[in-house]
Amino acid sequence: MSGIRKRSSGATLRDVASDAGVSFSAVSKALRNAYGVSDSMRLRVQASAERLGYRPHAAARGLRGKTFTLGVLVSDLHNSFFSEIFGGVSDTASMAGYQAMLGVGQVQPVVENAVIDAMIDRQMDGLLLVAPSMSPADLEIVAEEVPTVVIGVHLPHATSFDTVNNDDETGARLVVRHLQEQSISDIAFFTLAGLPEARGTTLEFRERGYRDEMQLLGLQQHIQVVGASMDSGEIRSAALRLLSGKRRPRAVFCWTDYAAFEVIGVAKELGLSLPEDLVVVGYDNTPYCALPQHSLTSIDQFGQLLGQQATRLLLERVAGRTSPEHFVVKPTLVTRDSTVIIKPSVSSNL
Amino acid sequence: MSGIRKRSSGATLRDVASDAGVSFSAVSKALRNAYGVSDSMRLRVQASAERLGYRPHAAARGLRGKTFTLGVLVSDLHNSFFSEIFGGVSDTASMAGYQAMLGVGQVQPVVENAVIDAMIDRQMDGLLLVAPSMSPADLEIVAEEVPTVVIGVHLPHATSFDTVNNDDETGARLVVRHLQEQSISDIAFFTLAGLPEARGTTLEFRERGYRDEMQLLGLQQHIQVVGASMDSGEIRSAALRLLSGKRRPRAVFCWTDYAAFEVIGVAKELGLSLPEDLVVVGYDNTPYCALPQHSLTSIDQFGQLLGQQATRLLLERVAGRTSPEHFVVKPTLVTRDSTVIIKPSVSSNL
DNA sequence: TTGTAAGCGTTATCAT
DNA sequence: ATGATAACGCTTACAA
Numbered sequence: 008m009s010g011i012r013k014r015s016s017g018a019t020l021r022d023v024a025s026d027a028g029v030s031f032s033a034v035s036k037a038l039r040n041a042y043g044v045s046d047s048m049r050l051r052v053q054a055s056a057e058r059l060g061y062r063p064h065a066a067a068r069g070l071r072g073k074t075f076t077l078g079v080l081v082s083d084l085h086n087s088f089f090s091e092i093f094g095g096v097s098d099t100a101s102m103a104g105y106q107a108m109l110g111v112g113q114v115q116p117v118v119e120n121a122v123i124d125a126m127i128d129r130q131m132d133g134l135l136l137v138a139p140s141m142s143p144a145d146l147e148i149v150a151e152e153v154p155t156v157v158i159g160v161h162l163p164h165a166t167s168f169d170t171v172n173n174d175d176e177t178g179a180r181l182v183v184r185h186l187q188e189q190s191i192s193d194i195a196f197f198t199l200a201g202l203p204e205a206r207g208t209t210l211e212f213r214e215r216g217y218r219d220e221m222q223l224l225g226l227q228q229h230i231q232v233v234g235a236s237m238d239s240g241e242i243r244s245a246a247l248r249l250l251s252g253k254r255r256p257r258a259v260f261c262w263t264d265y266a267a268f269e270v271i272g273v274a275k276e277l278g279l280s281l282p283e284d285l286v287v288v289g290y291d292n293t294p295y296c297a298l299p300q301h302s303l304t305s306i307d308q309f310g311q312l313l314g315q316q317a318t319r320l321l322l323e324r325v326a327g328r329t330s331p332e333h334f335v336v337k338p339t340l341v342t343r344d345s346t347v348i349i350k351p352s353v354s355s356n357l
Numbered sequence: 358m359s360g361i362r363k364r365s366s367g368a369t370l371r372d373v374a375s376d377a378g379v380s381f382s383a384v385s386k387a388l389r390n391a392y393g394v395s396d397s398m399r400l401r402v403q404a405s406a407e408r409l410g411y412r413p414h415a416a417a418r419g420l421r422g423k424t425f426t427l428g429v430l431v432s433d434l435h436n437s438f439f440s441e442i443f444g445g446v447s448d449t450a451s452m453a454g455y456q457a458m459l460g461v462g463q464v465q466p467v468v469e470n471a472v473i474d475a476m477i478d479r480q481m482d483g484l485l486l487v488a489p490s491m492s493p494a495d496l497e498i499v500a501e502e503v504p505t506v507v508i509g510v511h512l513p514h515a516t517s518f519d520t521v522n523n524d525d526e527t528g529a530r531l532v533v534r535h536l537q538e539q540s541i542s543d544i545a546f547f548t549l550a551g552l553p554e555a556r557g558t559t560l561e562f563r564e565r566g567y568r569d570e571m572q573l574l575g576l577q578q579h580i581q582v583v584g585a586s587m588d589s590g591e592i593r594s595a596a597l598r599l600l601s602g603k604r605r606p607r608a609v610f611c612w613t614d615y616a617a618f619e620v621i622g623v624a625k626e627l628g629l630s631l632p633e634d635l636v637v638v639g640y641d642n643t644p645y646c647a648l649p650q651h652s653l654t655s656i657d658q659f660g661q662l663l664g665q666q667a668t669r670l671l672l673e674r675v676a677g678r679t680s681p682e683h684f685v686v687k688p689t690l691v692t693r694d695s696t697v698i699i700k701p702s703v704s705s706n707l
Numbered sequence: 708t709t710g711t712a713a714g715c716g717t718t719a720t721c722a723t
Numbered sequence: 724a725t726g727a728t729a730a731c732g733c734t735t736a737c738a739a
Contacts, residue, residue: 019715020716032726032727045724064717065480066416066480068717071716087435087437089434106479111444111459129479272649275650298621300621300622300625300651371732379710380709380710385735393708416732421714422735712736712738714736717731720728
């Protein structure tokens with residue numbers, strides 16, 4: 008019932024070998040199903056290994072071969088969208104006999120680099136960078152040293168690493184179109200400001216999708232983009248400025264769910280009623296969206312799928328692929344009360 | 358500006374040695390500030406190492422000495438309380454030259470064990486287990502093999518590992534007392550159900566604190582404990598049962614903030630107004646509590662501090678301490694509108 | 708103070 | 724098909 012293998016025994020290849028009565032190099036091969044071992048020997052070796060509770064020593068392994076460890080770098084643990092991604096990563100990795108280890112690079116690029124270095128030093132077989140804030144040039148440098156897949160940066164022409172993304176442009180367009188169908192035209196875009204000027208970020212693409220679709224629908228005069236840093240206080244004051252200014256929009260499309268929640272909060276404090284006075288939309292479709300007090304329309308970008316796909320690609324690179332692959336998943340609009348103006352007659356009170 | 362060290366050079370101790378014109382073992386010692394190296398040699402070696410971009414090979418190091426890696430096991434990335442803890446861990450670890458790596462054991466104890474095994478196999482110097490769901494006996498087994506600190510399980514008599522906790526009993530008492538001061542006596546406790554029967558969990562202590570304080574204040578006839586699993590749907594249906602039943606409490610004290618948000622959602626759907634009809638309290642004081650649409654009174658258990666302290670203890674164990682230490686931090690009640698009945702005359706509309 | 712040498716537990720190459 | 728042997732890059736006695 009315990010499940011924990013008491014493994015202080017610390018059996019090594021040699022112990023298994025002497026127990027099975029064969030050479031230790033034979034054990035190495037047998038255990039890895041390498042070429043050139045008879046079935047009878049494999050069976051005997053496996054039995055011994057089992058009995059002695061043998062476990063390969065990862066450090067020793069890393070010295071010659073692989074460590075079977077993938078490093079995952081995320082910039083912000085608080086965003087539960089990242090947790091979703093990691094779920095997909097972890098599953099896919101462990102099914103292939105790999106272990107995913109998470110390192111956190113707290114937005115500051117310095118820390119980000121330090122974590123990447125640490126992962127490379129620890130001989131991780133591959134790196135999965137989730138929404139890194141470093142420049143494409145730096146990404147190339149990293150990818151030169153170790154198999155790399157990047158999630159959340161649009162660099163479809165990168166050759167030394169793969170990318171996995173949701174189609175942020177389409178996501179943004181879906182939002183604008185949906186709102187326009189609700190007869191809303193005055194739509195503002197609330198984005199993250201003050202990033203280390205990065206190229207190809209998801210935010211850049213969301214903004215482009217927003218602008219393009221507004222243009223396409225003839226709403227260009229309503230285009231309005233405001234920004235705030237990640238800090239909760241800054242988000243609030245930017246939202247307050249936007250909502251109490253003279254050009255208050257009818258709808259605010261936020262770059263991430265959490266910002267949307269802050270906007271909703273500010274709106275309530277200002278005495279605005281939702282969705283009659285103001286409509287809010289988020290991005291990521293995190294679990295909090297479904298809470299009735301939010302009921303927030305959001306874009307689902309299938310984090311788990313992103314994580315799975317990225318891991319699959321990474322394992323391919325670890326296995327030797329060098330040609331680049333760029334995977335894009337179509338996001339989906341999840342409509343909730345926050346954007347449904349004409350409510351059914353029997354309505355619950357939001 | 359790039360910050361990324363291009364290190365494909367792959368310089369080893371030998372390279373540094375020949376560059377500095379000394380033996381490679383001298384380099385090893387000089388770089389680790391070991392005993393028996395002259396200042397002149399140390400300087401020369403450091404200069405060479407710097408110039409060649411030397412970085413120690415963690416796997417090779419792990420074979421003889423330490424890996425300077427700490428493994429952190431968390432059961433649920435989604436709880437942003439855990440992110441807070443990891444922030445403290447990461448900082449403290451890196452200041453001591455260690456790197457913290459996160460592994461996720463998705464509640465299922467099987468996965469939890471697998472992750473721990475993976476961390477031990479990778480020769481991590483110490484393990485930090487955050488709210489593990491395994492039995493105390495299994496914890497002992499793990500701690501026997503590797504320096505271990507446990508956060509979020511009350512086992513003050515454990516000898517083979519250290520524990521770091523907030524005082525859950527006090528936390529719960531604070532809540533009950535606070536509510537009673539608001540003239541509320543009918544207080545229910547909403548807890549997590551269906552765990553693999555664990556001993557010493559935070560929940561056990563919160564419930565005890567709740568029961569004891571209710572008793573102490575003469576409110577024992579109002580004691581009511583309901584449970585639900587981690588699943589969002591289950592939480593909702595349990596909350597619905599509680600709030601629409603004939604014994605609807607005046608206040609619900611929830612084991613974690615997210616559950617409180619679900620309770621608030623159900624309450625709104627039922628047409629209850631907060632805080633007049635129902636008062637809700639959470640635990641963890643996650644960022645979402647401060648949102649005006651929640652304004653949730655909660656218990657702050659200082660996750661970052663917990664993480665820092667746990668890491669400090671772990672590093673001590675790694676350094677050789679074997680005597681157990683058990684650190685407990687006093688939690689604090691953060692009062693917000695969700696429990697303030699008599700509001701100031703100029704009130705914002707929650 | 709400095710250098711030499713023996714492992715650490717693997718993988719991979721080469722004989723047998 | 725099997726087994727000896729040489730790395731891998733480092734730490735740590737021990738010798739000079």
